[in-house]
Amino acid sequence: MQDRSRMPYTDAMVHEVQRFIDLVPSNLPHAVTCDIKFRDYFIPKFSKVYGPVFTLYLGMKPTVVLHGYEAVKEALIDHGEEFAGRGSFPMAERINEGLGIVFSNGSIWKETRRFTLMTLRNLGMGKRSIEDRVQEEAQCLVEELRKTNAKVQEEIDQVVGRHRSPCMQDRSRMPYTDAMIHEVQRFINLLPTNLPHAVTCDIKFRDYFIPKGTTVITSLSSVLHDSKEFPNPEVFDPGHFLDKNGNFKKSDYFVPFSAGKRMCAGEGLARMELFLFLTTILQNFKLKSLVHPKDIDTTPVLNGFASLPPPFQLCFIPV
Numbered sequence: 001m002q003d004r005s006r007m008p009y010t011d012a013m014v015h016e017v018q019r020f021i022d023l024v025p026s027n028l029p030h031a032v033t034c035d036i037k038f039r040d041y042f043i044p045k046f047s048k049v050y051g052p053v054f055t056l057y058l059g060m061k062p063t064v065v066l067h068g069y070e071a072v073k074e075a076l077i078d079h080g081e082e083f084a085g086r087g088s089f090p091m092a093e094r095i096n097e098g099l100g101i102v103f104s105n106g107s108i109w110k111e112t113r114r115f116t117l118m119t120l121r122n123l124g125m126g127k128r129s130i131e132d133r134v135q136e137e138a139q140c141l142v143e144e145l146r147k148t149n150a151k152v153q154e155e156i157d158q159v160v161g162r163h164r165s166p167c168m169q170d171r172s173r174m175p176y177t178d179a180m181i182h183e184v185q186r187f188i189n190l191l192p193t194n195l196p197h198a199v200t201c202d203i204k205f206r207d208y209f210i211p212k213g214t215t216v217i218t219s220l221s222s223v224l225h226d227s228k229e230f231p232n233p234e235v236f237d238p239g240h241f242l243d244k245n246g247n248f249k250k251s252d253y254f255v256p257f258s259a260g261k262r263m264c265a266g267e268g269l270a271r272m273e274l275f276l277f278l279t280t281i282l283q284n285f286k287l288k289s290l291v292h293p294k295d296i297d298t299t300p301v302l303n304g305f306a307s308l309p310p311p312f313q314l315c316f317i318p319v
Contacts, residue, residue, distance in 0.1 A: 047222070053208055056217075061088075063196075063215045064208075067222045069229070069253055075197075075205065076218060076260030082203045084261040087196025087215035101265065102195065116265050152177045153319075156283050166279035168272060174279075175248035179241035181274050185256040187236045188300065189307050192221035194258055220255055229253040285316040 046054055052071040056063050066072050075083045086103050096103055101112045155174045160166045171178055197216040202209070210216070225233035229251060230240045243249045257264040264270065281287075289296060290313045300307035 053206055058215075061215065063087075063217055064210055065217045065219060067219045069223045069226055071206075072218045072220070072223055072255070073252075073259070075216065076258070076262070079203065079205065080260040082199055082201055083197050083216060085198030085200045085213070086262070087198045087217075105198070105200075113265060120266065120269065152180055152278075153282050153286070156279055160279065160283060162283070166276060166283060168275065170279070171275055175242060175246060176238060177279060178248045178275070179238040181278060182241045182251075182254060183236060183238045185274075186224045186230065186240065186254060188309065189221050189224055190256060191258075191305055192219070192307060193305060194218045194220045195262075195305060197262060218258070220258065223253050223255050226253055281316075284319065286319050288315040288317055289313070290315065 046056075046065070047067040052066065052068045054065055054067075056065055066075050086105050086109070093103065098104055099108065099112075101109065101116050104112060155177050156166065159170050159173045194217065197218060199210050199212055199214050199216060202212050204210075224230075227233050230253070241249055241251065241254075257267040257270070296312070297310060299310065301310050
């Protein structure tokens with residue numbers, strides 16, 4: 001580096017290359033990128049300056065970021081086929097050798113996903129048989145726990161009672177419980193930036209040209225924490241999924257399982273398990289923290305792509 005002061009033309013050429021390069025679809029000046037943290041917490045700062053579609057350079061690789069419901073929906077739903085590729089993830093590529101449902105591409109991914117969905121359906125996903133298996137597993141979990149919400153427990157008492165296990169048919173009569181489960185998934189923001197996508201062909205997206213193979217990050221956090229859809233999005237409030245009459249209301253902004261062709265293949269099974277496990281546990285136990293609720297730190301532990309919960313200690317008190 002001591003040589004640089006005596007090599008003005010070389011130094012100027014390096015600066016000019018950096019100035020002249022055309023980022024896809026826009027550039028980020030050094031003044032902004034200096035506080036970048038590759039999680040969605042900083043992405044809103046960029047979107048306010050550059051709009052819902054912009055580029056970040058991850059190392060030497062340009063990566064397009066889509067921020068907000070409209071941009072994410074337009075890409076994953078309206079242009080689902082073009083954005084169905086999986087972005088490069090070197091560690092997974094080395095371990096999986098291009099196989100598996102999560103990080104594969106092309107015909108391998110299509111065949112694997114088709115096989116996965118068929119197998120899950122054959123195992124009973126979406127049918128009463130798989131619900132019975134989940135109920136059995138939930139009961140086993142309860143028995144093992146034997147060796148918080150008051151409103152949820154009240155709803156369980158009113159709808160299910162104490163003499164039978166909860167079932168999926170109960171969910172339509174338990175709007176607060178359903179809303180609470182949705183709010184947990186919205187609030188925890190498990191995959192803030194989703195798994196990386198990639199465009200499968202050259203595409204003109206809005207006013208930008210995105211070359212085939214470009215990695216695309218879809219900010220699920222910007223959708224799940226959109227203040228237009230969810231007032232006070234940083235506050236945990238099951239009311240985000242309840243109408244003025246206390247009935248459960250769906251939201252197109254609820255995308256914890258992603259959307260489009262790459263959305264989670266096991267979404268139906270996961271929704272069933274979340275409802276049955278939670279209601280079965282709260283039917284049998286009252287949950288009590290070892291510390292005052294105000295002292296509980298719910299700040300997620302960031303780990304790669306995911307926001308993981310910190311460790312908690314709870315007492316399961318039989319009811």
